[in-house]
Amino acid sequence: MKKIALLISSVLLTFFLIACSESATANKESEGNDEKPVQEDGTADKKDKKEEAEKVEEKKPPQPYKPLEPAGDATPLKDKVSEEELEQMPQAESHGGDRTRMVEVGETLVKDAEDQTDGPLKNHRLVAYYGHPNSTNMGILGELEPEQFMEKLKEQTQAYSDADPSRPAVPMIELISTVAQRDPGPEGKYFHSTSPEQIDEYAELAKKNDALLMLDVQLGTDSVLDHVKLLEKWLKLPYVHLAIDTEFHVKEGQTPGIDLGQVDGAEVQEAVDYLSDMVEENDLPDKIVLVHQFVDDALTNKEAIQPTENVEVALNYDGWGDGNTKMSLYRKFVRNEAVQYGGFKIFYKKDEPVLTPEEVLKLDPSPAIINYQ
Numbered sequence: 001m002k003k004i005a006l007l008i009s010s011v012l013l014t015f016f017l018i019a020c021s022e023s024a025t026a027n028k029e030s031e032g033n034d035e036k037p038v039q040e041d042g043t044a045d046k047k048d049k050k051e052e053a054e055k056v057e058e059k060k061p062p063q064p065y066k067p068l069e070p071a072g073d074a075t076p077l078k079d080k081v082s083e084e085e086l087e088q089m090p091q092a093e094s095h096g097g098d099r100t101r102m103v104e105v106g107e108t109l110v111k112d113a114e115d116q117t118d119g120p121l122k123n124h125r126l127v128a129y130y131g132h133p134n135s136t137n138m139g140i141l142g143e144l145e146p147e148q149f150m151e152k153l154k155e156q157t158q159a160y161s162d163a164d165p166s167r168p169a170v171p172m173i174e175l176i177s178t179v180a181q182r183d184p185g186p187e188g189k190y191f192h193s194t195s196p197e198q199i200d201e202y203a204e205l206a207k208k209n210d211a212l213l214m215l216d217v218q219l220g221t222d223s224v225l226d227h228v229k230l231l232e233k234w235l236k237l238p239y240v241h242l243a244i245d246t247e248f249h250v251k252e253g254q255t256p257g258i259d260l261g262q263v264d265g266a267e268v269q270e271a272v273d274y275l276s277d278m279v280e281e282n283d284l285p286d287k288i289v290l291v292h293q294f295v296d297d298a299l300t301n302k303e304a305i306q307p308t309e310n311v312e313v314a315l316n317y318d319g320w321g322d323g324n325t326k327m328s329l330y331r332k333f334v335r336n337e338a339v340q341y342g343g344f345k346i347f348y349k350k351d352e353p354v355l356t357p358e359e360v361l362k363l364d365p366s367p368a369i370i371n372y373q
Contacts, residue, residue, distance in 0.1 A: 060118050063285045064239045066210035067124050068158045070165030077106045077164040077361060089364035093335075095328035101364045102335065106164055108368035110338035117286035119312040120170060120212065121341050121368045126288075127157040128172040128214060128371035130345070132179060133198050139373040140348060141175065146205050154209070156372065163357040164366070172212040172241075174371055175202050177234075178227055180218035180248035180256035190220030190256050191248075199234055206239055214241045214290060218248035220256055224267040228274055235275065236282055242275065243290040243316075244268060246298040262297055265304035272311050279310035288312045290343055290369060293333050294319035307340045314369050316343030320350040323359075330363055343369035 078086065088099035102111040108125065109115060115122050129149065131139025141149060153171045160169035177199055178191045185192060199215070206213040215234060217227040224244060234240050249261040268291055275287045289311055293299040299315075307313040315337070317330040326344075334342040344360055344367040360370055 061238065061283060061285050063118065063120055064207075064210070065120065065170050065212050067168035067170045068154065068161045069168055070161045071158075074162040074165040076166060077358075080358065081105055081362065085362060089331070090327055090359075090362055092324035093327040093331045093363055095331065103365045106166065106361065106366050108167070108341055108366050110335065110340060110342065110365050113307075113338065113340045115307070115312060115340065116309045117307075117312050119286035119288060121288060121312045121314065123167065125160055125164065125167045125169045125367075126172045126212065126369045127153070127160050127169050128174040128369065129153045129156075130174040130176075130216070130371050130373045132176040132194065133202070138176060138179075139174075141173065146201065150205060150209050150211070153211075159357045160361075160370065164361050170212060171209065172214055172369075172371075173202050173206050174214045174216050174243060175199065176218060176245075177215040177231055178217045178219070180220050180245075180261075182255050182257055185220075189222045190250065191218060191222060193230070203234060203237060203240065212239050212241060213237075214243045214288070216243040216245055216292075218245045218256070219261070219263070220248065221250055221252055221254075224249075224263065225270045225274060228271045232278070235287075236278065236284065238285045241288040241290070242271065243292065244271070245292050247292070247294065260295070260297060263291075263299055265299065265301035268299075268305050268313075272305065272308060272313060276308040276310040286310050286312065288314065288369075290314045290316050292316045292318045292345070294329075296333075299333075302337050302339060305339050312341060313339050314341035314343045315339050316345060316369060316371065318343075318345035318371070318373075320345075320347040320373075321352065323351060323353055323355050326351070326355075327363060330367075335364055341365075341368040343367055343371065345371045345373060347373050 086105055089101050120126060129140050131141025133142055135142045157169045157171040177194045181190050181192050184190050203213050215231050219227060246263040247261045248256045249263045250256050250259050272289050279287055291299060305313055315334050317333050319326055319329055330344055342365050346354060348354060360367060
């Protein structure tokens with residue numbers, strides 16, 4: 001009987017060990033099945049990266065502005081141009097050259113450019129009034145009291161929303177925040193800072209009206225990056241952006257307003273990168289850097305200027321005078337030396353004639369920013 005009992009115990013023990021072994025194997029196989037199969041072409045890995053990028057995109061804070069909605073009877077831009085205009089840029093812009101368009105009528109991105117941001121220029125157009133509150137000679141901003149100024153700015157912005165309802169326009173204040181001087185000043189840098197109180201006043205005006213504020217810098221003998229840091233308090237506001245007046249950046253021994261200034265594209269890129277990091281580190285909406293140019297020498301090394309995932313870049317032609325000449329120079333400085341977006345400045349008192357919104361929007365590419373001085 002003892003032998004039979006021992007035999008039964010041995011058999012039961014064997015079955016138990018086998019069962020444990022099979023259970024352990026099943027658990028390992030189950031754990032292995034939790035891993036995502038990676039195909040030879042890396043499809044799973046690409047999918048994961050895409051999903052991660054989409055999650056990051058979703059986390060970006062919203063832009064703090066409201067475009068002015070087009071009038072109910074506004075006609076699409078493409079319905080207002082002829083077949084010839086659909087295929088060819090304005091004759092004045094071509095300046096006797098090939099009139100074939102690089103991009104479609106109304107397109108604001110220059111050829112082959114892309115916009116990885118959620119910035120204001122991606123789906124909207126900006127209309128800005130430029131100047132300084134202490135000067136009636138530097139632009140329309142100094143000619144009007146703030147509330148009257150904003151009312152007129154909105155009227156001009158509405159004209160662009162109605163001219164191209166596919167891209168509603170947003171009002172923007174372009175405030176000169178550092179003013180180039182012919183006197184070296186206490187720091188010897190040939191510029192004077194606009195008072196913090198005045199910058200605050202226009203920052204509040206923009207916020208109150210769901211508009212944007214662009215701080216324009218006239219550098220004197222200082223660097224672009226130094227001016228960005230000087231304005232960092234305001235640039236950290238979600239609705240504030242940067243503009244660079246290149247012609248006022250002079251070398252030691254030169255004088256702004258007498259000697260033509262110049263900015264190297266590498267300096268612009270330092271500002272772009274600095275703002276891009278600022279956006280990430282402070283969880284801000286994406287920013288814009290606008291670069292003014294009216295002659296060749298004012299902006300060099302343009303190929304160094306590259307937009308980022310957090311910063312849009314626009315080149316702005318800001319010369320004044322004959323409308324045909326201005327359109328041809330926009331082609332030269334913006335279309336043919338492209339970065340990402342184009343900008344076009346209009347002078348109410350110096351341009352002959354003052355171009356209408358429809359005339360401006362037919363340019364190739366269509367300006368994403370139109371500023372008035």
